[in-house]
Structures are given as C-alpha cells and as structure tokens.
Amino acid sequence: EKTSVALLGLGAMGAALARAWLAAGHPVTVWNRTPARAAALAAEGARVADSAAEAVAAHTLVVACLLDDASVDEVLTGADLAGRDLVNLTTSTPAQARARAEWARERGAHYLDGGIMAVPPMIGVPEAGGYVFYSGSRELFERHRETLAVPAGTTYVGTDAGFAALHDVALLSAMYGMFAGVTHAFALIRREDIDPASLAPLLADWLVAMAPGIHQTADQLRHGDYTKGVVSRLAMQVAGTPTFLSTAQQQGVSPELLSPYFALMRRRLAEAGGEEGLTGLVDLLVH
Numbered sequence: 001e002k003t004s005v006a007l008l009g010l011g012a013m014g015a016a017l018a019r020a021w022l023a024a025g026h027p028v029t030v031w032n033r034t035p036a037r038a039a040a041l042a043a044e045g046a047r048v049a050d051s052a053a054e055a056v057a058a059h060t061l062v063v064a065c066l067l068d069d070a071s072v073d074e075v076l077t078g079a080d081l082a083g084r085d086l087v088n089l090t091t092s093t094p095a096q097a098r099a100r101a102e103w104a105r106e107r108g109a110h111y112l113d114g115g116i117m118a119v120p121p122m123i124g125v126p127e128a129g130g131y132v133f134y135s136g137s138r139e140l141f142e143r144h145r146e147t148l149a150v151p152a153g154t155t156y157v158g159t160d161a162g163f164a165a166l167h168d169v170a171l172l173s174a175m176y177g178m179f180a181g182v183t184h185a186f187a188l189i190r191r192e193d194i195d196p197a198s199l200a201p202l203l204a205d206w207l208v209a210m211a212p213g214i215h216q217t218a219d220q221l222r223h224g225d226y227t228k229g230v231v232s233r234l235a236m237q238v239a240g241t242p243t244f245l246s247t248a249q250q251q252g253v254s255p256e257l258l259s260p261y262f263a264l265m266r267r268r269l270a271e272a273g274g275e276e277g278l279t280g281l282v283d284l285l286v287h
C-alpha cells in the first residue's frame with residue numbers, strides 16, 4: 001500500500017509533483033486555489049478536494065507547493081493540522097521556514113521544510129539529477145523517505161528547519177555568480193567575429209575544471225589556514241586585475257559585474273597580505 005498524499009498547490013511545480021506520485025501509484029488528493037488547474041489532474045487519477053482543509057483532513061502526509069510563505073499562511077489557516085506530517089516545498093527564507101516550523105508545532109503538526117533543486121521537467125525523471133533539500137523533523141523525513149524520493153532525490157541537511165532554505169539559497173547564489181561571469185565572458189566577444197557557440201564549450205569546460213577549487217576553499221575555512229595549498233596567490237591575482245578591466249574597456253564592455261569582486265580582492269590583500277588565495281573574501285562578506 002503506497003502512502004497517500006494531500007498536495008496543496010498545482011502550479012508548474014505542484015502539478016509535476018502530483019503527476020510523479022500518481023505515476024508511481026500513490027493515491028493523491030489535490031487542491032488548488034484556481035480549481036481549473038485540478039481538472040487535468042483529476043483526469044490522471046487525482047482526487048480533487050473542494051478546500052485545502054478537506055485535502056488536509058484526508059491524509060496524514062500533506063505537501064504544500066505554493067508561491068511563497070504568505071500563500072502557505074493563507075491556504076493552511078483554517079485547516080486542522082493536528083497529527084499531520086506537513087512537508088512545505090514552498091521556497092522561503094531560513095527565517096520563514098523556522099517560523100513556519102514553530103507555527104506547525106503549535107498546531108500539533110510535524111514539520112519538514114524543503115528546497116527544490118530542480119525545475120518541473122526534472123520532476124519524476126531520476127536521470128535528470130534533480131533533488132530536494134530537506135530539513136526539520138528527522139522522524140517525518142524517515143517515515144516518508146520512500147514517498148518523498150518519488151518526485152526527485154532527497155538530501156536531508158539537518159533538524160534546523162531553516163537549513164533546507166539556506167542550502168537552496170547558497171547553491172543558487174553561487175549559480176548567479178557563475179552566470180555573472182558567463183555574462184561578462186560573452187559580452188567580451190559580442191562585437192567580434194567569434195561564434196558564441198565556439199566559446200560555449202570552452203567556457204563550460206573551464207568552469208567545470210575550476211569547480212574542484214571549492215573543496216580547497218572549504219578545507220581552508222575548516223582549518224583556518226587560508227594559505228594552505230594556495231597555487232594562485234592573491235597578490236598575483238590582484239596584479240592581474242588591470243588586465244581584465246582594460247580588456248573590458250577595450251571591448252566596450254561594462255566592468256560592473258567584475259568590479260565588486262575585484263574590490264573585495266584588493267581589500268583582502270591590503271588587510272591580510274598576498275600569500276592567501278581567495279578564501280579570505282568569505283570573511284570580508286560576513287558582518
């Protein structure tokens with residue numbers, strides 16, 4: 001007997017989750033503010049509840065995948081959560097997740113927060129490599145581990161309900177930094193007779209080749225020695241920054257994405273000397 005799921009929210013992500021559970025044979029009761037979105041899922045075997053409270057009353061495992069924390073509040077106010085296993089896959093901040101965990105506890109529910117590291121087409125497609133960060137109640141996570149693993153992989157990151165959101169935002173923040181670099185790189189060749197498609201594989205391979213440096217950064221942060229194993233000294237890297245800025249200027253490209261990072265490099269060099277690599281910049285950001 002497969003665990004039944006009450007699913008609140010049938011946006012792009014909620015609908016993908018519903019389909020994955022239905023395809024795996026889990027009974028699913030869905031509810032969506034705009035009822036039309038539930039009709040398609042009813043045709044695929046979902047039961048449709050008339051209200052969120054009715055869906056919550058129907059099953060122990062309740063999954064919310066709504067727009068934001070405010071919509072979670074709106075949808076679940078009035079539902080009886082006592083004894084429920086509430087899994088909130090709505091993107092939120094760590095503080096919102098912690099407050100939501102406390103809110104759920106006051107209502108007698110177990111709480112697990114999730115941060116989805118996938119886009120809807122990756123849901124229900126294990127080879128796509130998508131997964132969900134989970135944090136909060138370990139008991140809830142263990143109890144529903146198999147069910148939670150149906151739409152995407154599961155990575156439990158701790159009992160602090162805010163940690164899933166924190167991991168989610170940390171990874172996406174790094175992604176935006178990477179995108180910023182890629183944006184600048186394409187801008188540099190934009191007015192030249194260079195096919196962006198010929199730069200693309202070189203860029204992608206270079207970023208992959210540089211990625212293992214992340215492990216050295218972590219190792220240095222753990223041990224507090226930011227000079228350990230450094231191959232590219234900060235002094236050398238700062239000395240190289242005019243080359244980047246001049247090249248940008250010569251290509252008619254704004255340095256606005258690179259400049260803030262270079263400014264941090266110069267500050268760290270002034271404060272800590274040139275023998276470190278880039279790890280010290282982490283501490284410059286933390287107030």
Ligand code: NDP
Pocket residue numbers: 009010011012013014015032033034037065066067068070071074075089090091092116117118119120
């Ligand atoms: P959509 O915009 O497609 O859907 C939003 C859902 O929230 C709809 O079901 C909508 O209902 C509902 N909703 C919004 N406001 C309210 C409200 N006040 N009361 C009740 N219901 C409300 O978003 P997604 O499905 O794409 O995203 C859902 C969550 O998943 C978000 O937190 C998002 O950050 C997260 N996520 C999404 C990813 C993606 O690529 N799509 C990737 C990773 C995470 P209605 O149909 O009535 O408008």
